[in-house]
Amino acid sequence: MADVEANIVQIKMKNSKKRKEREEAWMRIIVLIVSGIVLSVWRCFVIVLGIINFFYAVFKAKRMKNLAEMSEVWNTQWYVFQRYMIFLDNKRPFPFTKLQKNISKFER
Numbered sequence: 001m002a003d004v005e006a007n008i009v010q011i012k013m014k015n016s017k018k019r020k021e022r023e024e025a026w027m028r029i030i031v032l033i034v035s036g037i038v039l040s041v042w043r044c045f046v047i048v049l050g051i052i053n054f055f056y057a058v059f060k061a062k063r064m065k066n067l068a069e070m071s072e073v074w075n076t077q078w079y080v081f082q083r084y085m086i087f088l089d090n091k092r093p094f095p096f097t098k099l100q101k102n103i104s105k106f107e108r
Helices: 002-060 065-085
Strands: none
Touching (some): 002 065
């Protein structure tokens, strides 16, 4: 009798996991739309920052640390978004979670 109950519990757990995975797969459509729009607008801003940083480096012979770090924030969030969209990770990207810690640091 205990074996039958244990089997029923295992079947319910498997069905619950499948349902959660299915729900997460559907959620990716919403994340694609919302995060995709946010990150695409942000990307345009980062391109402008890159151009500004380029000209600053050409004329001043040094890079602007703040602009480079701001661009790295976008780079990290884009990476998290890509990992989520290709089903590599179930950690939702910004704006569904807080901003993730930067992957790399500014180097002189």
